[in-house]
Amino acid sequence: MSSTTNATLSHVDSLFNNYGTRKLSMVRGEGVFLYDETGARYLDFTAGIAVCNLGHAHKGLAVVIAEQAQTLLHTSNLFLVPGQVALADKLAGIAGLAEDAKVMFVNSGTEANEAALKLARKYHAAVAKTNRTKVLSLPGAFHGRTMGALSLTPKAAYHNGFTPLLPDCLTPNSLEDVLAAIDTDVAACIVEVVQGEKGVYPLQAQYLQELSKRLREVGALLIVDEVQTGVGRTGTFFAYEQVGIQPDIVTLAKGLGNGFPVGAVIARKSVAAAFTPGAHGTTFGGNPLAMAVGNYVFDTVTKTGFLEGVNRVGKALEEVLLRHFEHVSGRGLMWGFDVADAASFTSRAADRGLLVTQCSDTRIRVVPPLILEESHVQAFEEIVQEVI
Numbered sequence: 001m002s003s004t005t006n007a008t009l010s011h012v013d014s015l016f017n018n019y020g021t022r023k024l025s026m027v028r029g030e031g032v033f034l035y036d037e038t039g040a041r042y043l044d045f046t047a048g049i050a051v052c053n054l055g056h057a058h059k060g061l062a063v064v065i066a067e068q069a070q071t072l073l074h075t076s077n078l079f080l081v082p083g084q085v086a087l088a089d090k091l092a093g094i095a096g097l098a099e100d101a102k103v104m105f106v107n108s109g110t111e112a113n114e115a116a117l118k119l120a121r122k123y124h125a126a127v128a129k130t131n132r133t134k135v136l137s138l139p140g141a142f143h144g145r146t147m148g149a150l151s152l153t154p155k156a157a158y159h160n161g162f163t164p165l166l167p168d169c170l171t172p173n174s175l176e177d178v179l180a181a182i183d184t185d186v187a188a189c190i191v192e193v194v195q196g197e198k199g200v201y202p203l204q205a206q207y208l209q210e211l212s213k214r215l216r217e218v219g220a221l222l223i224v225d226e227v228q229t230g231v232g233r234t235g236t237f238f239a240y241e242q243v244g245i246q247p248d249i250v251t252l253a254k255g256l257g258n259g260f261p262v263g264a265v266i267a268r269k270s271v272a273a274a275f276t277p278g279a280h281g282t283t284f285g286g287n288p289l290a291m292a293v294g295n296y297v298f299d300t301v302t303k304t305g306f307l308e309g310v311n312r313v314g315k316a317l318e319e320v321l322l323r324h325f326e327h328v329s330g331r332g333l334m335w336g337f338d339v340a341d342a343a344s345f346t347s348r349a350a351d352r353g354l355l356v357t358q359c360s361d362t363r364i365r366v367v368p369p370l371i372l373e374e375s376h377v378q379a380f381e382e383i384v385q386e387v388i
């Protein structure tokens, strides 16, 4: 079904080549489907890399965006944005942190993690007055591409040519070594409950609980990166709800905007207090359009039955994957599995009208829109059978 005649694809001289050559160009979407320039239809198990939770061209969201665009797009944080207050109340209300939570809005996942890293250091400088600067991350982690977030992302290939990175951002070589590295010099540790970019590997609840306990014992902060897992992707609003830990700071992005750039940092109030006026900021973060979208997405995902659907259809997808693949792992509608040749699998799937993402030479990730239905899982299985 894939097309080699897409006009746009042969005219890319003016773009940076940092994404390499793209073989497809999508021009339209509807629910769980994308359409390329030739009109060919694809079952989208990428959802804009775990972003378009409500599917493509969602009618309700389109109305909200159009209405907000006709009312007020942007004012900056010189002014209070009512939508920020509304969405912050909702996120703080369900975060379940150890004390009241506060929220700050940004524009992307990397920016949310960058802010979390700064917040952790500022907390130790200004509130706890311990002046700790060390921040730990886990082997296999992915937290983003800005210099701070990159310093917390241990993949050597991403560091190539960008060193020196931030000092005191440390990634021990094993999960055990992370625990062993926790002492009174550590400001914080950042974790993903399910490591998405690595290939959708959930961390054991017991490990995360032990990590959380040790951090608490030494007065270090637990940052949970929910950029990919948050907003219902794993079957609960936050993935940490399923593993019995209480973060001090949570970062969100991706699904919160369904494709419109929105990110958020949620923190317990004594940590958030470290960001006094002027300590951090962004021009666009939390603008009226972003907040109209964020509020709509939040209200939809938290409606009765929505997350139940994610779990039900997620279970059906897991069963299909277990029938056909090795090393299937994930939660909700976020799954990874092994194949012999991931590049070839991805391209053969696209040729048959199915879009998946490649995590490594032998690992595939599927993160479909959360509105997926059983009939789509059936269609997925039919294509997969042809591909393998």
Ligand SMILES: Cc1ncc(COP(=O)(O)O)c(C=O)c1O
Residues within 6 Å of the ligand: 049, 108, 109, 110, 111, 113, 142, 143, 144, 145, 192, 196, 197, 225, 226, 227, 228, 229, 253, 254
């Ligand atoms: C867990 C995690 N954190 C951070 C990021 C970076 O987010 P963004 O691409 O919005 O900057 C990603 C993106 O894939 C992610 O999966």
